[in-house]
Every structure is written in structure tokens, then in C-alpha cells.
Amino acid sequence: MPDASIHLDMHQPLAHQAGKGHNRWHPDIPPKLRVKPGTSVELDVLDGVDGQIRAGMKNEDLGGIDMGRVHPLTGPVYVEGAEPGDLLAVKIEAVETIKYGFTAIMPGFGFLRDLFPNPFVVHWEIANGFAQSVQLPGVKIPGAPFMGVIGVAPSLELLQKINAREAELLARGGMVMPPDAAGAVPGDAGIASKAFRTIAPHENGGNFDIKQMTAGTTLYLPVFVPGALFSVGDPHFAQGDGESCGTAVETAGKFVARFEVMQGEARRRKQHDPSYGCTCCPAPADGRPYYATTGMSVRRDGKAESEDLTLAARNALVNMIDYVVDAKGFSREQAYALASVAVDLRISQVVDVPNMTVSAFLPLDIFGS
Amino acid sequence: MPDASIHLDMHQPLAHQAGKGHNRWHPDIPPKLRVKPGTSVELDVLDGVDGQIRAGMKNEDLGGIDMGRVHPLTGPVYVEGAEPGDLLAVKIEAVETIKYGFTAIMPGFGFLRDLFPNPFVVHWEIANGFAQSVQLPGVKIPGAPFMGVIGVAPSLELLQKINAREAELLARGGMVMPPDAAGAVPGDAGIASKAFRTIAPHENGGNFDIKQMTAGTTLYLPVFVPGALFSVGDPHFAQGDGESCGTAVETAGKFVARFEVMQGEARRRKQHDPSYGCTCCPAPADGRPYYATTGMSVRRDGKAESEDLTLAARNALVNMIDYVVDAKGFSREQAYALASVAVDLRISQVVDVPNMTVSAFLPLDIFGS
């Protein structure tokens, strides 16, 4: 029985219930709920395109989607006691979905957008733990629901840094979606024109699309502002590592979690990027307890690259070596050799431009009890 | 009880028993064994550096390694009836290893070679299904042995195409190891100066370093010359996805497999790259039956790129879409959407320059019986 919650009208767009959510990242968006650490929090969540895709829509209808309304997030939630430099541990207790889902190929978007110029939509019926579709006859996708977007507010300083590096990348021809007030919630110009979009994940989390983040997982987010200002959205019923075409089994639903504040840990560990892990790990993880770091397409000197998986893999690996050195007291050489024989580099997503995400998984059962 | 075999003196370098193996890829290297399809074949295999790293060696001793002797392969095996345009199905029945293994950081080599300029070696003792090392106290790595290098001879035409595209890439500053007769087996100048090195995987397979290729897996290799000329080497006791530092738990051992010839299937499917799969899939796969395609850092127009994971992921995904269209009769759009919700893109290796490898895994249990 959750102790705190935000309930939505699941049939209304976010703009009609703007007191409960937002669709851009900015530190000045006011919190909608205050909770103490340890409280079970239940949040309703709309789907990633704000209900614009519905059962029965045709391929050609996809052209009318307003991308400015992507992604409606529920929150922010102010976690008492969280301060910049802390880590916010988000213990995910449940992710539930409604019975309808869709997968869409949208022109100009997705990993193979040059090869797939035409719109295409798959409508899913979700029941009994599987998704099935008349558009993919004979296919039955087992569910493992998770939230595509999950993160905290950036500080003003981080916001400006991200906007600057992505503007520079856009100028070099990178695949970047710059701030855009059209469709923004909240709509006040002061926020909407500066807030960054939710398409790409960043240091504050966001659109990670990491399919291992199912119920039972704990996510570790660096905190940038007092109260952390946690938000969540974009439920996926199932997804492959990569989310190749840019959409998973997209749906709406509910998220339940508890927060814990790890004081000063982001600062002490010099943790740049979110990490996550699991001690009791069902599918889609492979049953072994693990700790995972993430990496994005941003160089350590602050320069961003567009859709560079090699760079994302490198960052995930370096973050893992940092972790092993800190947690286990090994030298950097020991940690690197250990990673080579035991750490799995896995592609999380190849579509949330300009930042692809790679995760590095350390199985914890290799350390004797 | 295998029906055909090649036994080695495990304490001698390959050059002393050159009648049983080779360490370069070239179609004119004569076969050492002829077998019929269906025959169980057992091949002894030396370790990937030809026995140059031994228990007790110090970090500073790594400087003396002769990279020209990498990787000693056992074979080729001539499979009767195999012809260009066929697929050779290699049903892997067993991979066994000796009790010693090593992992080495070698200067100038490995994914993070800029950050790790110093040599470092880990010596492993292998027993009871685990590897342990005094260099990594408290760590116990569960075994899942597989062969790092597994492939067939290129045709002369393919050899020339690969040499040409990699020379062009080297000229652009790519990380390429060109043909080099020093240390080559066989040593005849006609072959050794043209044969390509075993460091990178290519269309003919080779140094894939895919940790899922354990016993029980079937590998599908396009055939380029009569008899296929199959060779294998570089046993790994365990490895993480990626093989980050460039070496796994490297060891020597034995390989047992049966071959099946799928007539004309590479040509019919237009299959560019090796693929593999498993219907009864233990760890390190996650227990679901799957079919996997591979992708390398070579553009479809024939131009190579150096260490480009984004390109490798793209190729693996396009190969998977081709497969699903052919095997299931779906349209390309259906296959792309299906991949987004069900296919896992996973990094196989980030170190076999210039070609990184990504595998795309299709779980077969999503198709109703």
C-alpha cells in the first residue's frame, strides 16, 4: 500500500493536468509531491507520446504526431534530505502497464532512419504477461516492463553545460534536438525555452531505455538540486537491447518505488553517470546479481559526439573501472583485467540522439562470500 | 568418441608442428584432415600467443612477446562436399581447457590502450569449473569455454578485397595490422606475405571472441573455397562481452564439433557475415533459444572503418532484418519493428582491430509453436 501517490486521468493529455507532470528538464519546475526517504511512492504515467497513438490508427496517421509533447513525465517528486553531491537510490518495486501498446517506425527517427523512410505502426494487445499483435501474426512477446525515462532535475549549471555542448554538436552536423517551447509543459517561456528535451539521456538520467530496469532493480542517480526532483515516464512493456527502431512496446501504466538518500556518495565516488543494479535478478537480466554502470557519447573533456557507440562503450567501461577500484580496492590494472574476463558491455539504446547508451554489467557472484 | 582428430604436442610452438596448423588466413594453405559431414572431429588447440606466456612470468616479461606468432590455429579441415555459396554449420559439441590461463594488458593493444600504457599479467589456476588468481584475490570466475578464433579460408578474391580495403583504412590512420611474414606459419613467402592476419574477424569468421559460442552452439559460416577449409584456435575459459583489455582467460585445450553442409544457402540468403544460434542454451546465454547475426565495422559499399561500434551494430541489425524477412516472410518494416521490441544488440568484442563485433540476438521462443 503506497504511502504517497500521484494519480492521473489516463485519458487526458498532460497539458490538461499540468499540475501533475512536465515534459522538459529544468530545475525550476516545481515539485508535485514531497516524500521522506523510505516512503513507498506510486506514480501514474502516461505513454511516451502523450496518448497521440491509439488502437486503430493507420500508418499514414503517424505523420500527425506532435513531437513537442514527448515525453510526458510524472513529477517532480521532492525527496526530503536529498542534496547536491548525494546519490538517490531508487528501489523499483513495481511497474504495471495498461492493456494497449504500440510500436512505431517514425520517418526521420530510429537507428536505420535512412533505410526506413515510411511510417509503420504495430498495435499490441497486452494480456497474461504477453503482447500480441495482428500486425505481427504468430509473435508473442513476453513482458518485462520498465520505465524508459527516469531521472532527476539538472542544476542550472548542468543545464547550461548540456545546452552549450549540444548546440556545438548541432553546429557540427550532429543529430540533436535543441530546446523548443512548442508543446512544452510547463509552458512558461522562461522555463520552456531553456529546458532541454527528454529525447536524450544525460548525466541526470532521463530517456535511458535500459530494459534491465524492471521491478527489483535499484537505480543510483546523482543529485544536482535540493530534493533531487525525481520524475518518471514512458513505460515500456518489453524492448530489445538497443530499441532499434526508436520505439519499444510503448504503453501507459504505473510506477512504484522507494527512495533512499546516500549522503555525499556521488561526490565521494566522483560518479558522473547514473548506475544501477540488482541482487535478485529475474529476466530480462540473466539471473546473476550485478552492478551496472552506464556510458554516453560525451568525451571526458566535455565534447559531445553524435551517435557514437564506441565512445559510449568506452565511458561505461571507464566508469566500471572507477567503481571496481573504489569498491574493491583493486589497482586500475587489476580492474581493467577483471573487466575483460567478467564484465559484459551491452548496448542499451541506439536511438536517443545524440546520446547512445552502453551499460557495463559486473556480475557480483564472482566475489567470494 | 570422435571419428577424426588432430593431436598436438601441447608443449611445442606451432612452428615445430607446422604440419598440423597455421597462423594466417590464405586459401592455399593445404588441409591437414579430410572429413565427411556428420563426422565428429576433435582438434587440439594451442593458446592464442603460441605458449609464449607461462605461469610465473612477470609484467615486464610481456615486452618480449612475438606478436607474429599470434594465433596458432589447428587445421584446416577439408569438409567433403562443401562448395562456395554453401553455409557450413559447425555444431560445437565440446570445448575443454588445460588448467593454466592468463589475462594480459599489452601496451599498444586493447580498448583503453591510451589509458593503460604498462604491461600487466594475471595468471589463472583453472579447477572445478572456476578460474582463480593470486593477482585478483577473492575473485572466482565461472567457466564457459569457447574458441576465440573460428573460421574458414577466404577465397583468393575475398583475400584481395580485404587486403585492399584495410590498406586504404591504414592509410587513413585506421588501427590495422597488415600482412606480415615474420613469424608466419606456413613460412613460404608466396603465402605468408599475402595472407591476412588473424587479429581481426572478417567475412570468413576468425577472431570473433564471441563468448556465447560455447558447447551446444551451432555456427553458420559462409563457404568460399571447396572443402570450406575450417580452422580453429585461441581457447578462452571465460570472457566478458567486449573482452575489454584484449585478452580473456586465455588458455589451450581441445575442440570437438560436427559439420553439416547447407547447400547453396549462403548464396540463396545473400548471407554476408557468419551467424550462430542455439536451441538449448545454457549460460552464458540466458536460457532462451536464439538465432544471432553478427556485424563488423565495414560499410555495405565495401569501405572499412576503424573501431566503429555504431557501424558494427548497424550491420548486425541489418543482417537480422534480412534474416527475419527470409525466414518468417515478414516485410522489412515488420522485421524492423520486431527487432526493436525483441532483438538484443550486444557487444561481442571491442578489441580485434580494426573490426569491432556486435551480435544481434533473436529469441526464438517469441514465435508460437
Added chain:
Amino acid sequence: MPDASIHLDMHQPLAHQAGKGHNRWHPDIPPKLRVKPGTSVELDVLDGVDGQIRAGMKNEDLGGIDMGRVHPLTGPVYVEGAEPGDLLAVKIEAVETIKYGFTAIMPGFGFLRDLFPNPFVVHWEIANGFAQSVQLPGVKIPGAPFMGVIGVAPSLELLQKINAREAELLARGGMVMPPDAAGAVPGDAGIASKAFRTIAPHENGGNFDIKQMTAGTTLYLPVFVPGALFSVGDPHFAQGDGESCGTAVETAGKFVARFEVMQGEARRRKQHDPSYGCTCCPAPADGRPYYATTGMSVRRDGKAESEDLTLAARNALVNMIDYVVDAKGFSREQAYALASVAVDLRISQVVDVPNMTVSAFLPLDIFGS
């Protein structure tokens, strides 16, 4: 694509299509199909009560069930080359079910028949791999279909031995269902009055109700008559070990298998009871390859006991010790000690009177490669 098959009208009782099956065990029932070893055979199968329980029936309707029609079996299938003293290996390739199932508590029947004197029926809807029922709201049973009854014809000598020992047991007050021509198929008095019922399993297999016998399993049946005369029936969509109330998720469906004849192996091994095993073992087995022996409530001196699990467990264990001694060359003491540390004794069924069944599972991964 199966090479041989028996198709039924799934809406008709067996008596209307008696040329395709039977519901008693007797060596003189003529075969309905002849196949060579290695042939894929597909057999339609009716449900265990011959269609007498249907969706919508009320608890009180159960009183009208004619137990004489239990269980309609499809066959016999004559397997060419099978002779007494052989083992018939039945490689189960597929078990499929229709969309309706039921579970019934029938007065006078079931493990706790003294405590449950009233009829009760659960109607199941089967879809997407799960069974659900309005009689058990909130419950979702994952499917793992198998055949409750699977066996071969007894020889005339075995038939007489079984009838004699069960008559003696009945006289002592045992829970025995003696031969009964009412409802028998075939109906000829010569067969129907002597044939034994299908309720209990015996040396020839029969109503084992072993839930591990899903697709992928191989069953080893001793052969008693030329051609083996294999029959199958009573599909279960899911069941707990024990089948406590006497019925599982009972349904109709289809069975696909291939046969292999192991010449003289039952005689050489002195194998008294059927056995089974699996090398690639999904749920409901626990993923480890195994070989299993079975045990019934019959003493080695030929005397039967009624519903004696201790005796069934003893027989399964002694059968396993016999197997380990034969297969591994261990002494009987080694085999007994090995069983104590590694063999699992599991209750298969407690309801097929008078014979309860225990299986002993030997995990095969404890033997080094």
C-alpha cells in the same frame, strides 16, 4: 511435418471412432498404425473422460460421469522391429492442447477423498501459455503440457500377473479398480472382460501423470509384445507433482513423437519399470539434464500394496541404484551414497490407485565431461 498420423473427430466420443483407439490395456487390441523407427508420428488425443465434462457444467453434473469410458487412448501404434526385451525410446517432440480444460473433485476419488465428499469443477480457459478460470479468480497457471497416459501393451503373461496380484490386493481391502467391460473400447467380451483398466500405471507404463514428461523428454518403455503397441492419451495442460485431487488441468490435444528401438536393452538391464530423461530440460524440470527412474507400490516379490508411497520411493531408489551401477560401473554402495547426496526423490502422483508413483532424478551434470 509428421510422416504418420491418426486424426480424430475431437467432438465425438471414442466409441464412435473405435477404429482409432481403445480405453483398456490388452495385447490383442489390433494396431491402428504401423511406423518405422525414426518416423515422426502425430496422434490426436481426446481428454481423459472422453468429453463428458464440458464448459458450463455444474458441480452436481459430475455425478453422471461414466467412469467406464476413462481414459480414451489413441493407438496402438505398431513400431517395426520392436520385440519383447527391447526398450522403446519415445522422443516426445510436441504436446499441444485445445483451449478448454477442467479440474474436477470427484466423490470417492483423489488423495483426500475422505475429506472431500462433494463434487467440484473448475473450468479453465487456455490462452497465451496460461490457464485461467472464473472458479479460481486471480490465479494464472503457466502451461507445461504432457500426456497423463503413455505406454505399451502388456504381454498376456504380464496381464495375467497384474490381474492376479490386484485381485489379491482388492481382497485385502486395497483401492483397486478391477477389469470391467462396461464402457470398454473395444467392446468384444473376450478382450474387455480381461483387459486391465487405465487408472493405475504398471510395468507397461500407462497413467503415470508425471508432469516432467513435456516436449523434449525421452521416455524408455520396456517392450512386451512384437511391435510394442504404443498408445497415448489424457493430455494435461499443467499439474503439480502429486496431482492431489486426481485431476490436473485436463484437456484434449495432440501428441508428436519419434520412436527408437534399443534392442535387448530392457532384458540386458533387467529394467522392471519405465524410465525417462532429458538433456535439454526446460520448466517444469529445473534446467539440469537428468535421467529418472520410476517406482510403484509393488514389492519385489510381486505382492502389490495399496497407495504406499514409502514402497514406491523405495522402488524408484533401487531402480536408480541399479541404473548407476550399470551405467557408471560403480559398486552398489557407491551408487547408494551418490544417490543420497545427488538424487532427488519426487512424488509424481498420489491418486492412480492402487499404484502411487515416485520418480528418482539423477542430475547428469555431476559427471565430468
Added chain:
Amino acid sequence: MPDASIHLDMHQPLAHQAGKGHNRWHPDIPPKLRVKPGTSVELDVLDGVDGQIRAGMKNEDLGGIDMGRVHPLTGPVYVEGAEPGDLLAVKIEAVETIKYGFTAIMPGFGFLRDLFPNPFVVHWEIANGFAQSVQLPGVKIPGAPFMGVIGVAPSLELLQKINAREAELLARGGMVMPPDAAGAVPGDAGIASKAFRTIAPHENGGNFDIKQMTAGTTLYLPVFVPGALFSVGDPHFAQGDGESCGTAVETAGKFVARFEVMQGEARRRKQHDPSYGCTCCPAPADGRPYYATTGMSVRRDGKAESEDLTLAARNALVNMIDYVVDAKGFSREQAYALASVAVDLRISQVVDVPNMTVSAFLPLDIFGS
């Protein structure tokens, strides 16, 4: 880091350190440790025969074993707040073992004692998670350590009831080991002559030998005396369901757990026998979360039977029906039908005379979220 502990000299018999343990069940044995609920408690434990079997012993040496010293238990631990009528939840956090183990066939003991009249001993070396033995060459047993004996003190009333029913059973020829002061710890005649032996499990727990009780499991024990008086002993490195010959891979080691007191729950549920369960369930359970009841060979009217698995299975099943009715609000008929399709009856042990144990496993994933 445990908060409370009892450390033993692992090379001394229990009688030399009697201030830390006992080997009979009696309410007047004084507690050795007091803890609050929630405290992590670490207890060293000797092996089940008090160190009398050692590496190098011969088969014929087994004759000299003093069965009066079986089983040394560590405790009792007084749990503050526990009162009769409560359930004591024992959350098992770790079970560790030393590197030596044995398995012994002891004349007059074990399930097949009539067939195995001669002593036989297997000595195990335990390393890297496996047990191996020169007495069973080629066999490698994976570890899954648990405590064979785990329980709480009986009340004086329960003690008298058990002694009376087992004396009556002994008189009828049952396989019973009555109270015997020889070898007893503590040795005071008032306790030693009345205390019951640890060979059989009873309502207070004890020698259950249930191999699923590995780390991660929670055991629910009815409380009979203030403080519960918890004790533990007889570590097993591995065992098959049944423990056929009477000994598992017997060893010494350490037990870590936390206690929780569920006030009045044994009384409210009318829980007769211990139960257990797991929400994150590794091997040897099969990965599904479950709740399990136990059953012994004692009739509901209080009469004991000797080695009666049918009765034990019946009791486990009735206990499970009671549980489902209480926890889910189903009718008894619903619960019985549910058990038939989803509950697994499994033999836990067939050797702890006169009480065999059957467990009934209810998989919890059949109940929707």
C-alpha cells in the same frame, strides 16, 4: 557484520564446550545467547556426528561411532519477545561450510538398511563450490549448503506428548529412537533422561534435512516456550531430496540469520508444523518464489506411524490447503483443486525415523500482482 554470535572450537567435541550447545531437545536447557528481533546472529556449528568421522577413516572404523553424541546443536538462542502461539520467522542469510565433508552408510540406519548391511564412507574435498571424492571418481557435486537440524525448544507438554506417542509406536514395532542419556549434552539426569533425541523432526522443527533451506530462505517455526529457544546444527554441503542413505555431504560450518516474531500467528493460523518459503529463490529451488508446508508421519488424532510417506504427504497437503484457505480466502474445494494443478509434493527425507518428511510447494507467481 553480525551483531551477536556463538563461536566454537571446531576441533573439540560438544561435551568440551557444553556452555555453547546441546544435543537433545528439552525446554529446560538454558539459553546461551539473548537477541532482539532483527539482530543478525552468527552461530558456529559442528558436524552432525560431533567430529567422530574424519578424513582417512576406513569403512570398518564406522562401527565405533557413538550415536549418543548425535547431533551437536549450537544454542539455544533466546529471542526477546517470542511467546507461545507466535511464529518465529528465521531469515537465513548465510550458510558456510569447512573444506571437509563425508557421506556414510551406517549399518542399521538409512532407507535401504535391509539391503545395505555393511559400512561405507565417502570423504569429500570441498572447494570452489563443489565437492569431490576419491571414493566417487569423476563425480562433482555442486554445493547448496543448508542446516539439517533447525528448530526451537518444545514445551514440557509437547515433550511429553511426543515421548508418549513414540513409546506407543515403538511398542508396535516402529523404528523409534527413545530418550537415552548416554552421550547427552547437557548431562544432568533430569534433562537427559526425558529430552527427546534429535534424529527425528517434530512439531518444533529439528532434523528436517530439507535441502531447499539454503541462504535466502525464511523458515516459520511455531513457538512453544518464551524466547522460542532456537538451535541449529548438522550442516550439509549438498543433498538429494530424500537423503536416501541417511547422510548427506555432512560437514561443519557457520550459520547466519535474523529473527522476526510474528505475534500470535501460529495460534491464529492453527499452524501445526513448520513451514518455509522464499521470494528470490536460487538453486536448488527452481527459481520461482514459493511458500512450502511440511508434513510428518503423525495422524491428526495424534497417533504416530513409522516411516509412512503416504501419511507425510497427506499432512503436507492438508497443511497447504489450510494455508491457501487462510491466505487467499478460497474455499477448501478451491484450495484442493488449486493444489492439484499447481502444488508440488516433494519428498524431503526418508531417513529421520520414525518421521519421514514431505514438503508441499506452492509457487507464488501464479497469483497476479
